[in-house]
Amino acid sequence: MTWNNMALFFILGLSFHPIVHADTAHNEPPAESIQVPSSVSTPEEYGHIAPYLLITCMDFRLRDEVQKFMELRFGPDQYDELILPGASLGALNAQFPHWRQTFEDVVKLSVELHHSTRVIFLDHRNCGAYKKLKGEACCDERAKETQAHAEQFQAVRALLQDKFPTLQVETLIMGLDGQVETVD
Numbered sequence: 001m002t003w004n005n006m007a008l009f010f011i012l013g014l015s016f017h018p019i020v021h022a023d024t025a026h027n028e029p030p031a032e033s034i035q036v037p038s039s040v041s042t043p044e045e046y047g048h049i050a051p052y053l054l055i056t057c058m059d060f061r062l063r064d065e066v067q068k069f070m071e072l073r074f075g076p077d078q079y080d081e082l083i084l085p086g087a088s089l090g091a092l093n094a095q096f097p098h099w100r101q102t103f104e105d106v107v108k109l110s111v112e113l114h115h116s117t118r119v120i121f122l123d124h125r126n127c128g129a130y131k132k133l134k135g136e137a138c139c140d141e142r143a144k145e146t147q148a149h150a151e152q153f154q155a156v157r158a159l160l161q162d163k164f165p166t167l168q169v170e171t172l173i174m175g176l177d178g179q180v181e182t183v184d
């Protein structure tokens, strides 16, 4: 939200909040009369299936790009999402070994609840978690950075092959410009 928008929001909130509050208090529609927008999926519509489980980094710079990429590629409402610092690195690293259990638990739940069949690791370039957990030198050149992610992808592929051998695995890196490349 920009400062201008924030200011507008603040002004509108001050001006209209009491009126909105009064209206909804006395005219709240019954639940059965509320129309769900057609763009919102329902369990009946999709059979409660999310074919993909996306593992992404927490980095604030790429939230929009990640969502746009997934929706352009797969359509809306097609994936579960687990956000861990470093994405694939968050799933398996020496400094925070307990994150691995969370990762495995979420994969299991995604499969059980939504019948996910593919885990997509979407790492990104210039990742602070990679620099912090692997050291700055891991990623100070593009080729070394790619290699660092590739090694991590091999490790998480092996982990999933051991724990969830039927799952497909896809390994991707997003640039800060939103461009995505496959790195096996």
Ligand SMILES: [Zn+2]
Pocket: 057, 058, 059, 085, 086, 087, 124, 126, 127, 128, 129, 130
């Ligand atoms: Zn990151």
